[in-house]
Ligand code: 5AD
């Protein structure tokens with residue numbers, strides 16, 4: 001009898017990549033992934049704890065799963081990822097129907113944990129240690145040990161994430177990541193290149209290099225023999241034949257080197273999009289956030305980036321209502337938005353996270369004020385995004401197809417803009433098409449196809 005697993009992923013791209021690894025691992029032990037929770041005999045929640053809201057979602061879904069388990073006693077429930085790492089044993093106390101708790105660096109143990117559980121050897125399984133070395137993606141371990149091949153990517157799989165480092169050493173005062181993902185560890189260069197070459201051989205065209213802080217790749221606690229900077233690594237990946245598009249995330253402004261900026265000029269396959277989290281436009285707030293740059297340095301980096309690559313699209317993350325943020329501080333954030341005119345941004349109301357320094361700050365901002373500031377920021381960002389998107393009108397751009405439903409095609413520009421068009425030609429994800437932009441909205445563009 002085939003076994004069925006339903007995996008729900010919360011949070012960031014790091015988690016999306018981990019969910020893929022979990023899926024691959026379980027496929028090797030006979031699990032088929034299903035898209036409906038009710039059809040599963042194993043439900044895995046790969047969780048995020050970056051903001052209070054993300055964590056609340058996990059616990060409310062676990063509450064619903066309790067009811068499913070009452071009707072379906074054989075159901076196994078696993079909590080993986082950042083909430084698992086953060087809460088550990090507490091999850092069993094709060095949610096006794098959970099069977100497995102597995103932390104961010106132990107996912108490769110899942111098959112063994114499941115085996116022990118199913119054979120009755122144990123009643124519950126937990127593994128939440130943070131390792132001091134890079135946790136090798138398990139399919140590579142299997143490749144090395146047994147010479148087996150990972151499953152080929154599905155047709156729609158034309159892009160993949162490749163993890164280049166784990167953890168974070170920045171200790172921003174609001175951030176839970178150093179606690180949930182541990183200290184920064186860089187993955188060996190050869191491992192990364194080997195994985196990219198394997199993916200390209202399987203037909204993958206777009207690679208995104210992933211890390212919490214990619215600019216400090218190779219600087220701290222690297223297990224690689226050779227010391228390579230992130231820019232050095234990026235160039236090596238960009239030179240691999242078949243890497244048609246190369247992206248990376250996430251970067252911290254203080255470590256952004258000229259060598260890295262130069263890559264945008266020198267390599268046409270490095271996409272002209274830079275996600276550069278600012279978090280606030282006020283130096284006073286940045287200081288209390290323990291961010292290691294000023295507003296002035298941030299603006300200098302933006303100017304430099306634009307001079308290396310004039311067409312580059314810059315996006316950001318912004319937090320409003322950080323403890324002690326005054327109206328004047330918030331105005332500084334609005335002013336940064338007006339100055340940079342970000343192409344897009346992810347903005348959030350500050351929330352307290354466990355074991356972070358800012359959770360103990362006593363000058364918290366009123367929830368209503370936070371809400372008003374968020375609305376104000378997002379409203380202006382939407383206008384700016386629309387104004388910027390209108391600049392595309394009448395222009396011909398190259399897009400890569402993401403998704404096709406009958407004659408409706410969704411594609412993406414190198415600058416990370418979503419483009420919709422209709423076409424009688426049957427495109428498949430990963431195809432490159434020249435299109436002319438005929439309509440601009442705040443979140444996407446519409447086009448007509450010119451050539452395939
Ligand atoms: N409250 C609100 N937003 C946060 N982020 C990280 N921690 C918090 C917090 N405690 C935001 C930051 C980060 C993004 C992933 O989430 O903007 O860049």
Ligand code: SF4
Pocket residue numbers: 010011012013014015047048049050081082176177180181
């Ligand atoms: Fe969420 Fe951060 Fe964990 Fe990603 S690393 S899942 S954003 S808490």
